[in-house]
Amino acid sequence: MSDLLPTNEYRDLFDNAPCGYLTMGPDGRITKVNATLTAWTGVHADGFIGRRLHQFLNMAGRIYYETHIAPLLRMQGFFNEFALDFETAAGERLPVIANASERRDADGSLLLTAVVVIKATDRRRYERELVESRLQLQKGLATERETAELRDQFIAVLGHDLRNPLAAISAGARILQRSGALQEHKHLRVLDMINTTVTRMSDLIDDVLDFARGRLGSGIVLNRDATQPLEPILEQVVDELRTSSPERMIETSFDIAEPVNCDRARLGQLLSNLVGNALTHGAPDRPVRVGAETEGGELRLWVANAGEPIPASAMERLFEPFFRGDVRDSRQGLGLGLHIASQIAQAHGGRIDVTSTAEETRFVFKMPLATAAS
Amino acid sequence: MIFAHGFGCDQNMWRFVAPEFEDDFKVVLFDHVGAGGSDLSAYDKSKYSSLHGYADDLVEIGRDLNLEDAVFVGHSVSAMIGLLASLKAPGLFGRMVLVGPSPRYIDDGEYVGGFTEKQIAELLEFLEDNHMGWSAAMAPSIMGNPDRPELGEELTNSFCRTDPEIAKAFARVTFTSDNRNDLSKVTIPTLILQCSEDIIASETVGKFVRSQIPGSEIVFLEATGHCPNLSAPAEVVSAIRAYV
Numbered sequence: 001m002s003d004l005l006p007t008n009e010y011r012d013l014f015d016n017a018p019c020g021y022l023t024m025g026p027d028g029r030i031t032k033v034n035a036t037l038t039a040w041t042g043v044h045a046d047g048f049i050g051r052r053l054h055q056f057l058n059m060a061g062r063i064y065y066e067t068h069i070a071p072l073l074r075m076q077g078f079f080n081e082f083a084l085d086f087e088t089a090a091g092e093r094l095p096v097i098a099n100a101s102e103r104r105d106a107d108g109s110l111l112l113t114a115v116v117v118i119k120a121t122d123r124r125r126y127e128r129e130l131v132e133s134r135l136q137l138q139k140g141l142a143t144e145r146e147t148a149e150l151r152d153q154f155i156a157v158l159g160h161d162l163r164n165p166l167a168a169i170s171a172g173a174r175i176l177q178r179s180g181a182l183q184e185h186k187h188l189r190v191l192d193m194i195n196t197t198v199t200r201m202s203d204l205i206d207d208v209l210d211f212a213r214g215r216l217g218s219g220i221v222l223n224r225d226a227t228q229p230l231e232p233i234l235e236q237v238v239d240e241l242r243t244s245s246p247e248r249m250i251e252t253s254f255d256i257a258e259p260v261n262c263d264r265a266r267l268g269q270l271l272s273n274l275v276g277n278a279l280t281h282g283a284p285d286r287p288v289r290v291g292a293e294t295e296g297g298e299l300r301l302w303v304a305n306a307g308e309p310i311p312a313s314a315m316e317r318l319f320e321p322f323f324r325g326d327v328r329d330s331r332q333g334l335g336l337g338l339h340i341a342s343q344i345a346q347a348h349g350g351r352i353d354v355t356s357t358a359e360e361t362r363f364v365f366k367m368p369l370a371t372a373a374s
Numbered sequence: 375m376i377f378a379h380g381f382g383c384d385q386n387m388w389r390f391v392a393p394e395f396e397d398d399f400k401v402v403l404f405d406h407v408g409a410g411g412s413d414l415s416a417y418d419k420s421k422y423s424s425l426h427g428y429a430d431d432l433v434e435i436g437r438d439l440n441l442e443d444a445v446f447v448g449h450s451v452s453a454m455i456g457l458l459a460s461l462k463a464p465g466l467f468g469r470m471v472l473v474g475p476s477p478r479y480i481d482d483g484e485y486v487g488g489f490t491e492k493q494i495a496e497l498l499e500f501l502e503d504n505h506m507g508w509s510a511a512m513a514p515s516i517m518g519n520p521d522r523p524e525l526g527e528e529l530t531n532s533f534c535r536t537d538p539e540i541a542k543a544f545a546r547v548t549f550t551s552d553n554r555n556d557l558s559k560v561t562i563p564t565l566i567l568q569c570s571e572d573i574i575a576s577e578t579v580g581k582f583v584r585s586q587i588p589g590s591e592i593v594f595l596e597a598t599g600h601c602p603n604l605s606a607p608a609e610v611v612s613a614i615r616a617y618v
Contacts, residue, residue, distance in 0.1 A: 027598070028598065028599065028605075052571075052598075054573065058496070058500075059489065059493040059496060059497070060493065060496040060497040060499070060500035061500065062573055063489075063497050063549075063573075063574060064497070064500060064501070064504065066382075066572075066573060066574050066599060066600040066601070067380070067381055067382030067383075067450070067574065067600065068382045068383065068504070068534045070599060070600075070601060070604075070605070071382060071383045071387060071533070071534060071601050071604050072383070072531060072533060072534045074601070074604040074605060075383075075386055075389070075533050075604065076531070076533065079531070082504055083503040083504050085500075124503065127503065128502075128503070131502050
């Protein structure tokens with residue numbers, strides 16, 4: 001190209017191009033630089049010629065140039081889109097994006113390397129802000145996770161520690177009952193109330209602990225036994241609920257003909273939660289119906305109630321923890337009952353399905369009769 | 375004869391040097407874990423939080439290949455990695471060639487490493503600005519198949535492309551390392567190849583290494599910059615050949 005003198009037009013295109021432009025000889029020393037780059041950097045052309053590109057970069061850029069850019073240029077003959085920071089004569093940072101390519105002769109000897117730089121102050125700032133915001137998000141997420149874990153641990157510890165004072169209250173009530181010291185009807189009613197409340201509170205604590213365990217990863221641990229009958233447990237659960245809600249009707253039809261490989265206490269808890277839910281939300285003047293049967297290798301356990309159907313908007317979130325529908329009854333719990341029931345169902349390799357119409361709302365739990373240990 | 379690459383790129387750094395020795399030596403090339411075609415799943419943050427993790431790998435490679443009295447050629451930070459490996463496994467290397475070595479990059483009192491702590495911190499930040507076309511989605515195809523030509527355009531920059539997190543960690547380990555106390559423990563013949571105008575490992579640092587490693591020799595190359603293995607391979611080859 002040396003014997004082709006550039007026309008003034010080309011000279012102008014080179015010098016006043018909207019990008020910085022420089023060339024380096026085979027020894028890596030700068031041979032030409034255009035007016036745009038000298039204007040951007042405030043370094044006169046004489047200040048460039050004979051020196052090396054990295055001398056015009058900040059220290060980080062110099063290290064990067066030596067360890068990445070120069071080797072890459074030599075190995076692949078070009079580089080594209082490198083972010084670099086020039087240092088201007090005034091000591092300011094000039095963020096740029098740079099491309100470069102080598103030109104070699106027929107024998108493969110390096111003739112020159114052409115470098116183009118484009119001012120990228122805004123673009124680089126934008127990218128840096130993206131990186132920063134990602135870092136902040138990651139930090140925030142880590143903190144949130146830590147907090148959530150602490151909260152779950154706190155719930156677990158709290159639930160556990162609430163049991164002892166409750167046991168003391170329960171024991172105290174029992175002693176009073178046995179001593180026969182209370183005779184008046186009014187006092188005996190207070191004693192009954194204490195007992196009911198203790199049971200209720202104990203159930204709430206169990207729910208909280210089950211929830212915390214599920215969240216903390218250990219999940220619901222099953223103690224399966226297929227040899228013992230399931231029906232008596234289910235009857236017992238329904239009886240307890242009849243006692244605590246004497247004004248309500250609960251009809252049962254159990255037909256469990258085959259052994260069920262399950263944790264009976266847990267299925268009792270599942271049923272209790274489903275019936276409790278039906279009593280809370282069902283029409284008070286209509287019976288809650290409960291049924292269980294084994295058929296086609298499956299256990300089907302269902303609870304149905306009449307009353308207002310579950311709104312479509314609530315349907316999706318029904319099994320989420322702390323989800324409570326319309327609170328009509330002061331007895332309503334933490335909103336963990338259905339969540340825990342579904343966890344128990346899942347632990348048994350089963351599931352709970354819901355259908356809700358104007359006639360009936362029905363929860364159906366299905367699980368395989370003989371599952372291997374989960 | 376085993377060649378180890380430094381911070382930045384991969385074993386391709388030796389592409390103009392290593393083949394010259396293939397007639398006379400069994401030549402071993404490798405990528406440090408985290409670089410080039412290495413298995414990224416083998417990258418263990420805590421293991422590679424010091425140069426010893428890399429040195430242990432080098433010893434493992436040597437043991438696996440039953441290397442004895444091998445010639446070790448290490449560039450940049452791998453000079454110190456090789457030096458540590460030679461102390462861990464006596465007999466593994468018979469000779470060492472250290473290209474652009476530096477036992478410590480950050481100035482410390484009288485010692486001039488060439489950089490301040492602030493500059494190294496800036497470098498770590500700066501690494502964020504250049505991903506070399508790295509993207510997590512592309513990584514598996516690139517990293518696992520560095521030699522597959524059909525990947526065409528995606529191969530751009532691949533010689534020096536690394537997971538940005540790993541690049542940052544390697545930079546931190548490299549530029550905050552201090553192996554000055556290990557130099558005097560070296561007992562095998564050692565050659566230092568010192569470039570001119572090397573801003574990463576200056577002549578002062580090269581001379582310091584020479585003065586601390588007992589019986590070591592130093593050759594001053596005419597090559598400039600930090601990577602004579604690429605910029606002046608012939609000079610590097612002849613210097614190594616004269617020594618081994």
